[in-house]
Amino acid sequence: MRIGFFDSGIGGISILNEVMKYFPREDFLYYADTLNVPYGTKTKEEVNQHVKAAVENILKEDVKALIIACNTATSISINELRSAYDIPIIGMEPAAKPAIKLSNLMQKKVLVFATDLTLKEVKYRDLIAKIDKHSIVDSLPLPELVEFCEELNFNWNTLNTYFKTKLQDFDLSTYCTVVLGCTHFPYYKPILKELLPSHIQLVDGSKGTIKRLSILLKDNNLLNENGTNDILFKCSDQSNAYIEKMKDALSALENELNKPKRKHLK
Incomplete structure (x- = not known):
């Protein structure tokens, strides 16, 4: 079996x-x-x-x-x-609970990457409402990353530009963890480890x-x-x-x- x-x-x-x-x-x-x-x-x-x-x-x-x-x-x-x-x-589901635990210890915030639908769904909102006692969780939809993955697009120049554009409005010094809230996203751990500040840990489920x-x-x-x-x-x-x-x-x-x-x- x-x-x-x-x-x-x-x-x-x-x-x-x-x-x-x-x-x-x-x-x-x-x-x-x-x-x-x-x-x-x-x-x-x-x-x-x-x-x-x-x-x-x-x-x-x-x-x-x-x-x-x-x-x-x-x-x-x-x-x-x-x-x-x-x-x-x-x-x-997005591994927000261990990310919040770590970020509370470091007194920093959590950034959740996921699809639009996951972030809008009641199950996700209820999860965050239950465990995010200090309002430290922010979210960022990355639907294009699913499409990149489905195309086996590992062109790092393209992805470098994509992530920098998506993250340009975030002060990454205030975050301790990034949650990879879609199973397509761990394919891009290597480039995220290069792009994100070294103090940020990547968490998935x-x-x-x-x-x-x-x-x-x-x-x-x-x-x-x-x-x-x-x-x-x-x-x-x-x-x-x-x-x-x-x-x-x-x-x-x-x-x-x-x-x-x-x-x-x-």
Whole structure:
């Protein structure tokens, strides 16, 4: 049986990459909803319909647990999915809680990068209202970054200009952490580490996801000791070209092919 991953596109491969390291004896299924990517610019109703249809397709395979490796899909559909299916389903949300904890210690602020839809969703607003006691969280929508990622655009001159433009109105000296609140965004950790002041830490949801997955697999006696880290890639438009793109995206993460050169960032 496989651990399933779902995202609208290749973003969730950043989470798959981390989970594979932690569970070397598991096998995996990665499903991308390529017919409907990106989700971040669609309505809540549209996203919910797309997610439910995709999960129905995923569960036709031999899947023992499912990670919704998409912050937008989690914010909209996770409760409905958990009510409908009896396998462990793990959602992802911007890792604001550990970022706030760190920033409170440093007496600085938190900046959350996410899609427009995630930032507008009630689930996200309720999360921030609950944990942001000192109003230190700011947010920045970066929908174009999803498009860059889907195009495997790792052109550092382009990205350098993009990030500097988006961040020009922020006094980065007042921030301690940046939350990567979309699974597409960790692809760009290398350039962000170059561009952002050295005191800023990047936080994403991969550690929390791994911890939760480990607990659920153990509690449900679902751990595999015989897997080989095999991955089955699937997508909703059944495109062989996109499946190759998913493999390329995983290779980019494994080999750090997207690591920038400093000369590109001057």
